[in-house]
Every structure is written in structure tokens, then in C-alpha cells.
Amino acid sequence: MSAASRVIDLTNIKVACRECSLARLCLPMGLERADMDRLDAIMSRPRPLRRGEHLFRAGDNFRSLFAVRSGSLKVYTPCQDGTEQVLGFHLPGELVGLDAIEHERHVCSAKGLETTTVCTMPYERLQDLVGDIPSLHHHFMKLISKELARDEAMLLLLGKGNAEERLATFLLSLSQRFRERGFSESEFNLSMSRHDIGNYLGLAVETVSRMFSRLQDEGVVTVHRKNIQLHDLGRLRAMIHLPEPGSPMRCG
Amino acid sequence: MSAASRVIDLTNIKVACRECSLARLCLPMGLERADMDRLDAIMSRPRPLRRGEHLFRAGDNFRSLFAVRSGSLKVYTPCQDGTEQVLGFHLPGELVGLDAIEHERHVCSAKGLETTTVCTMPYERLQDLVGDIPSLHHHFMKLISKELARDEAMLLLLGKGNAEERLATFLLSLSQRFRERGFSESEFNLSMSRHDIGNYLGLAVETVSRMFSRLQDEGVVTVHRKNIQLHDLGRLRAMIHLPEPGSPMRCG
DNA sequence: GGCGTTTCTTGACCCAGATCAATCTGCGCG
DNA sequence: CGCGCAGATTGATCTGGGTCAAGAAACGCC
Numbered sequence: 287m288s289a290a291s292r293v294i295d296l297t298n299i300k301v302a303c304r305e306c307s308l309a310r311l312c313l314p315m316g317l318e319r320a321d322m323d324r325l326d327a328i329m330s331r332p333r334p335l336r337r338g339e340h341l342f343r344a345g346d347n348f349r350s351l352f353a354v355r356s357g358s359l360k361v362y363t364p365c366q367d368g369t370e371q372v373l374g375f376h377l378p379g380e381l382v383g384l385d386a387i388e389h390e391r392h393v394c395s396a397k398g399l400e401t402t403t404v405c406t407m408p409y410e411r412l413q414d415l416v417g418d419i420p421s422l423h424h425h426f427m428k429l430i431s432k433e434l435a436r437d438e439a440m441l442l443l444l445g446k447g448n449a450e451e452r453l454a455t456f457l458l459s460l461s462q463r464f465r466e467r468g469f470s471e472s473e474f475n476l477s478m479s480r481h482d483i484g485n486y487l488g489l490a491v492e493t494v495s496r497m498f499s500r501l502q503d504e505g506v507v508t509v510h511r512k513n514i515q516l517h518d519l520g521r522l523r524a525m526i527h528l529p530e531p532g533s534p535m536r537c538g
Numbered sequence: 539m540s541a542a543s544r545v546i547d548l549t550n551i552k553v554a555c556r557e558c559s560l561a562r563l564c565l566p567m568g569l570e571r572a573d574m575d576r577l578d579a580i581m582s583r584p585r586p587l588r589r590g591e592h593l594f595r596a597g598d599n600f601r602s603l604f605a606v607r608s609g610s611l612k613v614y615t616p617c618q619d620g621t622e623q624v625l626g627f628h629l630p631g632e633l634v635g636l637d638a639i640e641h642e643r644h645v646c647s648a649k650g651l652e653t654t655t656v657c658t659m660p661y662e663r664l665q666d667l668v669g670d671i672p673s674l675h676h677h678f679m680k681l682i683s684k685e686l687a688r689d690e691a692m693l694l695l696l697g698k699g700n701a702e703e704r705l706a707t708f709l710l711s712l713s714q715r716f717r718e719r720g721f722s723e724s725e726f727n728l729s730m731s732r733h734d735i736g737n738y739l740g741l742a743v744e745t746v747s748r749m750f751s752r753l754q755d756e757g758v759v760t761v762h763r764k765n766i767q768l769h770d771l772g773r774l775r776a777m778i779h780l781p782e783p784g785s786p787m788r789c790g
Numbered sequence: 791g792g793c794g795t796t797t798c799t800t801g802a803c804c805c806a807g808a809t810c811a812a813t814c815t816g817c818g819c820g
Numbered sequence: 821c822g823c824g825c826a827g828a829t830t831g832a833t834c835t836g837g838g839t840c841a842a843g844a845a846a847c848g849c850c
Contacts, residue, residue, distance in 0.1 A: 363690070363694050365698075365779075365780065367779070369698075371693070371694040371697050371698055371780075372697075373690050373693055373694070384682075384683060384686055385683055385686040385687045385690055386683065387679050387680055387682070387683035388680045388681075388683035388684040388687055389687075393687050393690070394690065413672075413675065413676070413679075416675075417669055417672065417675060420665075420669065423665065423668075423669060424665070427639050427665075428639055428640045429640075430636075430639070430682055430686075431636060431637055431638065431639035431640035432640040433686060434636055434637040434682075434685060434686060434689065435637045435640055435641075435645050437686065437689035437690065437692075437693065438615070438625050438637055438645070438646065438689065440689075440693055441623070441625055441689065441692055441693065441696065442615050442623040442625070444693065444696040444697060444740060445623050445624075445696060445737070445738075445739075445740040446617075446621075446623055446740075448836075448837090449836075449837065479796095479797070479798090480797070480798060480799090481797080481798095485697070486697075487697075488696060488697040488698075489837075489838090490837070490838050490839075491797090491798080491799095492798095492799080492800085492837085492838075492839080492840095493836090493837055493838075494798095495798060495799050495800080496799085496800080496837090498798095498799090499799075499800080511797090511798080511845085511846075527617075527619070528617065528623075700806075700807090701806075701807065731826095731827070731828090732827070732828060732829090733827080733828095741807080741808090742807070742808055742809075743827090743828080743829095744807090744808080744809080744810095744828090744829080744830080745806090745807060745808075746828095747828060747829050747830080748807090748829085748830080750828095750829090751829075751830080763815085763816080763827090763828080
């Protein structure tokens with residue numbers, strides 16, 4: 287019950303940015319009160335997405351960026367043969383849709399992994415605001431840059447990491463992101479299926495399962511279905527032989 | 539001799555953006571003459587990088603973004619054990635350094651694969667300009683978004699593609715980028731080593747070599763060291779079973 | 791609360807591509 | 821012009837993780 291339900295509790299926060307517990311991670315980070323209200327004014331907060339419901343699909347016109355407010359999203363590229371490639375999972379406070387700016391059309395799809403709420407920011411109006419508020423501009427650039435660095439760390443992981451390193455890195459990334467959001471770094475619930483995890487990490491479902499079992503046999507984690515307990519973050523980190531303990535997925 | 543030397547010829551272009559043959563691909567794309575001159579005014583154009591020389595290294599302070607003017611760059615993450623993970627190759631007109639904005643520090647290294655010239659744009663001053671010139675802002679966002687989409691396409695390739703698909707996609711990406719720059723799409727020189735290609739594509743050098751040989755046996759390409767001739771782009775495209783013929787690396 | 795469906799786990803086997811090893815090629819340089 | 825060497829190719833062998841197949845555990849959902 288832990289993480290998933292605790293995350294869902296965030297649905298009950300006041301909607302305004304300045305009341306939002308995520309403001310320090312999200313786009314309004316570091317804004318003056320007045321500027322935060324201006325940002326707030328262009329945002330809309332549509333009804334929650336149900337599990338499996340799409341926020342947008344590849345090919346949709348691009349109108350808005352989204353920030354996850356509660357719950358979690360899966361972003362993926364649908365392939366013609368009905369399969370998909372999972373590109374990432376997004377937790378509260380994270381921005382989604384940046385890759386659509388180029389073609390003014392979404393190049394991937396995003397769906398809720400559980401009941402999920404988002405803040406919708408019309409891109410045109412956001413751009414006006416960004417042009418007007420230097421600190422917003424600066425912070426917006428940082429968030430995009432972070433996204434780039436995250437993808438690059440992922441390229442490193444897929445290019446060099448073996449199955450164990452991939453799963454360990456994945457768990458540590460979630461752990462850190464939950465911690466940043468005020469949740470336990472050592473126990474949480476996975477909102478995504480084993481299939482999604484494997485897809486994301488370039489592994490077969492069976493391999494994900496086997497790696498979970500192995501980590502459990504070694505006493506590093508306890509896994510029961512969606513529930514994960516990390517007993518030894520240090521040992522988990524030691525499994526990874528890739529650079530940079532720094533950013534989210536930046537290994538180490 | 540073809541692509542490499544022809545690319546180097548670009549060194550002789552007039553330095554100002556408005557005289558630059560790459561302007562239509564690069565940051566000044568679509569700017570009014572006057573705005574282009576303003577952008578021009580903040581740029582500096584340092585002496586050419588020699589082959590193997592670094593533009594920046596992971597850990598360096600972030601001051602400027604760079605646009606490749608001629609030649610080519612390899613961007614990579616250095617690993618503690620002396621190995622590296624190649625994250626991309628950059629051709630003239632492409633922006634480098636965007637992933638450093640977040641931490642105000644470069645997270646990867648960039649070195650010249652051949653004699654290479656760049657335009658240097660101090661980030662602070664660029665930000666001022668971007669805030670002032672909406673069309674520059676818009677275009678800058680598009681370039682960043684494109685970079686994100688490129689990384690995502692790469693995640694797809696590494697997550698789902700086999701060795702043949704990876705190499706075919708790589709060749710087609712280069713082909714398209716050379717074409718966009720006014721060079722032959724069917725014959726060019728690779729400025730990077732087999733080792734770099736393998737590293738980038740998550741393959742062993744030997745596998746890259748074998749795939750080149752196989753493609754050659756099948757009559758799809760002729761490979762002689764750095765020189766590549768693509769005899770049948772259609773057949774090369776048909777080898778790829780991943781989504782989206784759209785953007786650079788977006789397969790298909 | 792039983793039943794069908796989906797998700798996960800585990801075992802057995804196999805293969806694409808890694809690794810190891812040997813040779814070849816072309817280039818830089820004295 | 822020949823020597824040395826890094827990079828590239830090719831062959832032989834090995835293996836991590838994919839694939840296939842069979843249960844087991846949860847989760848709706850009547």
C-alpha cells in the first residue's frame with residue numbers, strides 16, 4: 287500500500303502552485319510569489335486520468351506541456367507491430383511532452399500507470415511567460431537540460447550495462463526520486479508491470495523476474511509483487527560500474 | 539576523399555551567420571537579417587580543433603553552447619575504468635552542450651574527430667537574446683526538442699534493434715544528415731573509427747566489421763575503410779523494423 | 791467465493807553477439 | 821622505401837540473456 291497510495295494522497299493538495307508540495311521540484315521552483323501566481327493562471331488541471339488512460343498519443347497535435355501532479359505516467363513509442371518501446375516513467379513534479387516541440391506533434395504516447403493527475407500548460411502562453419520572467423526561463427531550461435542528461439544516462443546504461451546493472455540502476459533511480467518527493471527511499475510500490483520494466487531496460491520480462499529473485503536471494507532487496515524494499519542501498523550502488531552518481535539515472 | 543574533405547571546405551565560408559550555408563539548419567534559422575546580426579555579435583569563432591582535441595571535458599564549467607561549423611565532434615561519457623560511452627556524433631549546424639545547463643557543468647566530453655571548427659555562444663548572452671527575440675526563442679526550443687527526440691529514437695534503437703538494424707539506422711542517419719547539408723546521401727566518409735561506431739551502437743567492434751561485410755556481400759553498400767557507398771537506400775530502410783521514418787535517427 | 795484472466799516466476803534450451811586470437815591493411819614516420 | 825603500429829577484418833569459441841513452455845500467485849468479476 288505504501289508509495290502508490292501515498293502518492294495518490296497528493297491529489298488532495300491545494301491546486302495552486304504556491305500551495306503545491308511539488309513546487310520546489312517542478313516548474314515553479316524558485317519563482318517569486320507573484321510570478322508563481324502568473325504561472326498558475328495559465329495552468330489548467332483536468333480531471334484525473336484513470337489507469338491505462340492516455341494523456342496524449344503519438345501523432346496528436348502538440349498544444350501543451352504537462353507536469354505530473356500525482357500518480358505516474360508511462361511514456362512510450364508505439365511500434366507498427368503493436369509492440370511498444372517504453373522511454374520513461376514520470377513521477378510527480380516531472381515535465382512531459384518536451385520532445386513534441388520540434389514537430390508541433392507528439393512523437394510518443396503517454397498513459398497513466400495508476401490514477402494520475404497532471405497540470406496542463408498551454409505551450410504558447412508558457413512561452414510568453416518564459417520570455418517575461420527570466421528566472422522561469424532559466425529554470426525551464428534547466429528542466430529540459432535535465433531531461434537530456436537523463437536520456438544520455440539511459441543511453442549509457444543500455445549501451446554498457448548488463449541485466450543486473452540495469453535493474454539496480456532502475457531501482458536506485460526510483461529510490462532517489464521517491465526520496466526527493468518525501469517518500470521512503472527504501473520501500474515503495476512499483477506502479478509499472480514487469481513487462482514495462484523489461485521493455486524500458488531492454489530486457490525480457492523473464493530476465494527482470496530472475497534478477498529480482500537474484501537480488502532477493504542475495505538479501506539486497508525484498509520483492510513482493512509491486513512492493514519493493516531496498517535493504518542495502520550501498521550494495522545496490524556497488525553493483526553498478528558505470529559513471530557519475532550525480533543525476534537521476536546517472537548510475538553509480 | 540569525398541565527404542571529409544568536402545566538409546572541411548566549409549572552413550572557408552564567410553564567418554557571419556548571414557553568410558553561412560548552415561544558417562538554415564543551425565540556430566539562426568528563420569531569423570530576420572537584423573536579429574541574425576545580433577546573434578552574430580555574441581558569437582566567437584575560436585581556432586579550429588585538431589583531430590582528437592577536446593572542445594570540453596566532463597566536469598568543465600559550463601559557459602557556452604557550441605554549434606559545429608565544419609568537421610565533426612564525438613560526444614561521450616568517460617568512465618572511471620578508462621573506457622567511454624559514445625553518446626553521439628555532431629555534424630555542422632548541430633548544437634552541442636545543452637545537457638550542461640542543468641548543473642552548469644559539462645556532464646560529458648566532446649572531441650574533434652577531424653579538424654573541426656565551432657561557433658561559441660556564451661550561454662548568458664544567448665539567454666538575453668532568446669528572451670528578446672521570440673523567433674529565436676522558438677527555434678532554440680525546437681532544436682532542444684529535436685535533441686530530445688533524437689535521444690529517444692536512440693533509446694528505441696538500443697532497446698529493440700539487433701546489430702543489423704543498428705548499423706543500418708546509423709548509416710541512414712548519416713546519409714540523411716549529409717543530404718541536408720548538401721552532400722551526397724549515397725557516398726561519404728566516416729570520420730569516426732569502427733570502435734566509436736560500435737561503442738555508440740552498443741556493439742563490439744568485431745560485430746560492426748562483420749555487419750559491414752555482410753551488407754557489402756548483400757550488395758547494399760560498398761565499404762572501404764572510412765569510405766562508404768550506399769547502393770540501395772530502400773533496401774537499407776527495409777532492414778529496419780522500428781517506428782517513424784520522421785526525424786534523424788527515428789529509424790525507418 | 792469460485793472461476794477465468796492476467797501477471798509473475800521458474801526451468802530448459804538456444805542463439806546473437808561478445809570475447810579471444812590471429813592475420814591483414816594502410817598509414818605515419820624515420 | 822621499409823619498418824612499426826593502430827585499426828580493421830575474419831575465424832573459432834563461449835555465454836548472457838532471449839525464447840519457449842509450464843506452473844503459481846493475484847486480481848477482478850460475476
